[in-house]
Amino acid sequence: MRSGSIIAEKGRRSPMWNIVTDSSCDDLNFEHSATDIRYDSVPFYIHTDHREFVDDGSIDTEELIAVMSKSKIARTACPSPDLWLKHFQRPGNALAFTLSSALSGSYSSARTAELMAKEADPSRNIAVIDSLAEGPSITLLIRAVTRMIEAGMDFDSIVKKANALRARIHIIYALSSFDNLVKNGRMSRMTGFVANALGFWGVGIASPEGRIAIKGKVRGTKRVLNSILNDMKEKGSAIQEVVIVHCLNLPMAQALKDMIIAAFGDLPVTIFPTGGLATFYAEKNGLIVSYRCAE
Structure with missing residues (x-):
């Protein structure tokens, strides 16, 4: 399990804040030196024909990709309510962020844990927020919530603002492989075979309900990067922050970063x-990009 915490020794504020995410979030380096916040992650599980991977930060990405490519079955299982519950039982406020409920049962599992914790202690402040996206979008949500905590906002105000913020965070998927979409019935086998054989990239976004919607297919890295940049430009110029996760494709991620800075x-x-769960969705060479727009 990945976790991190920072406790201010002087001027400590009460209560403690517990921020918990499922492992669709690829980064937990959210520590800020002046705030009492604990960050934790609960793992997804990735099942293949002959092996189960626990997405606790220990997965070797190249090994996971190799195993998935040889497996007829590749699917994920979300964290159980018990895994969420032990974090909700810690002293202080609890905020949980999950992979889109349209893609996984993680949100439902966390909500079950919330009800269990509140049944034992109705006074607890616990909120579960459906990201309506995944990985990098959750990173942006947690960064924003951390700033709210540091500004001294109360629990209810933070929950309200975090839910509203989701509408200003957008996500783009650039996929060079469609194997897992085919294995999970989200794309026909023939369409996936043709797309892979012809070297197409799928460029997609999250729908308002949090589903992955493929906008189109393009060939060539340059066209993929231009498609991502054009999607960002469609949302306007007031982009404030971007997070890019890549699956074994740092050069392309860096090239995109340079283009974004040049444009905005x-x-x-x-x-x-990518962590394990994002590797499952992005597959080799894929990118997942999230960005936050101004109000």
Whole structure:
């Protein structure tokens, strides 16, 4: 299990804040030196023909891709309510962020844990927020919530603002492989075979309900990067922050970062490698990009 915490020794505020995400979030380096916040992650499980992977930060990405490519079955299982519950039982406020409920049962599992914790102690402040997206979008949500906590906002106000913020966070998928979409019935086998054989990239977005919607297919890295940039430009120029996760494709992620800064100015753009769950969705060479727009 991945976790991190920071406790201010002087001027400590009460209560403690517990921020918990499922492992669709690829980064947990959210520590801020002046705030009492604990960050934790609960793992997804990735099942293949002969092996189960626990997405606890220990997965070797190249090994996972190799195993999935040889398997007829590749599917995921979400964290159980018990895994969420032990974090909700810690002292202090609890905020949980999950992979889109349209893609996984993680949100439902966390909500079950919330009800269990509140049944034992109705006074607990616990909120589960459906990201309506995944990985990098959750990173942006948690960064924003951390700033709210540091500003001294109360629990209910933070929950309200975090839910509203989802409408200003957008996500783009650039996929060079469609194997797992085919294995999970989200694309026909023939369509997936043709797309892979012809070297197409699928460029998609999250629908308002949090589903992956493929906008189109393009050939060539340059066209993929231009498609991502054009999607960002369609949302306007007031982009404030970007997170890029890549599956074994740092050069393409860096090239995209350079293009974003050239187009929108010197805004924060962070690059991370995919964790296990994001590797499952992005597959080899894929990118997942999230960005936050101004109000």
